[in-house]
Amino acid sequence: MQIKDTHLIRLPHGKDLVEALTQQCRHKGIRMGIVSVIGAVQGATIGYYDQIEKVYRSRHIDGGLEITSCHGNISFKDKAVMVHAHIILSDAEGRSYGGHLMSPTTLFAGEAHIQELGGKPLEREYDETTGLFLWRDEDKAEGNTNE
Amino acid sequence: MQIKDTHLIRLPHGKDLVEALTQQCRHKGIRMGIVSVIGAVQGATIGYYDQIEKVYRSRHIDGGLEITSCHGNISFKDKAVMVHAHIILSDAEGRSYGGHLMSPTTLFAGEAHIQELGGKPLEREYDETTGLFLWRDEDKAEGNTNE
Amino acid sequence: MQIKDTHLIRLPHGKDLVEALTQQCRHKGIRMGIVSVIGAVQGATIGYYDQIEKVYRSRHIDGGLEITSCHGNISFKDKAVMVHAHIILSDAEGRSYGGHLMSPTTLFAGEAHIQELGGKPLEREYDETTGLFLWRDEDKAEGNTNE
Secondary structure (H helix, E strand, C coil): CCCCEEEEEEEECEEEHHHHHHHHHHCCCCEEEEEEEEEEEEEEEEEEEECCCCCCCCCCCEEEEEEEEEEEEEECCCCEEEEEEEEEEECCCCCEEEEEEEEEEEEEEEEEEEEEECCCCCCCCCCCCCCCEEEECHHHHHCCCCC | CCCEEEEEEEEECCHHHHHHHHHHHHHHHHCEEEEEEEEEEEEEEEEEECCCCEEEEEEEEEEEEEEEEEEEEEEEEEEEEEEEEEEEECCCCCEEEEEEEEEEEEEEEEEEEEECCCCCCCCCCCCCCCEEEEEEEHHHHHCCCCC | CCCEEEEEEEEEEEEEHHHHHHHHHHHCCCCCCCEEEEEEEEEEEEEECCCCCHHHHHEEEEEEEEEEEEEEEEEEEECEEEEEEEEEEECCCCCCEEEEEEEEEEEEEEEEEEEEEECCCCCHHHHHHCEEEEEECHHHHHHHCCC
């Protein structure tokens, strides 16, 4: 895949992080790429995937937290652009809480880096083994890399 | 923004991480970009931004720690290049401590990746709402992306 | 260094993460680059480098965990491609455990981003000061950046 463009973006105070990133993708026409964010939130929701029950369990953490790591990718699910990211948040003592980034996660301040990729966007489809929506199977996915 | 160059850099043993990264930027003429580091430190200082009082509170952790995540960006503040990064450190039990990367954070060993971006560097200015120095407001900042 | 290619890769369920990444490098002929992964594991092994004794101590964590951060680089050691990555894992409560990524770390699901770099691959050699295999000394390493 080729890099199409690189974006450094100031994210809006008070907005939801997942929604802010998805809106940036829609607004800029980004269909595939990778994303990372540093900043702080006023509260966050993190998910943990129960591999036995095949369901996400979410947990909300209230109060000001640093976004110490937030990384993910941009691809398609059900014909719409979708941001899949994991996040780690740290409190005043430095203690760190991580998981699958969910809403609501309310931005205090955020700086995003998006590397936009060209080519046919990867698409997610249901995977029986894991119960997750994953990129089409490895060989097909590799077919998309234009190699 | 366009990618100008990519650097993989061995960082110097015994030096401060923030200073080592800033020196690399000055030395190589890097004015905008993103940065990540893995490695280990002999001690670290992490900051937490108190969103109510609008001040950073810092905490120093002594002893050998893995740099398990360190990500940030490079832009301008007060006419000088500035590295803004968040870091997560892990101890012998794997316990993780995160926050805003501050000095002193003394390198034991470090491997940095810097992706240098071209174009007019983003500049930080004081933001009343958060009390932080953020990139000029979103629309202006987007104007800098040459889109 | 110039970017040669970008890969978004679905990693195989049930395989070891270090081995899966190394195999991708071999299969695609990647000799230098950076790598990141999000996803989940069925169990993980993390390492901590004892800076006094100069040995890695490893710890295995059983059970399903989110890969909340996994970042590293690809270069050469002993004439073979080598992935060096650090990882942070989060459990059902969001508690985070980090360290040097080791085997066995068994994938439940994984999405990797590899940015492949061109030019002469960086090579690791033994460093007396740290007891680690680091990229050849800073000046030589910088010589490799074609600057």
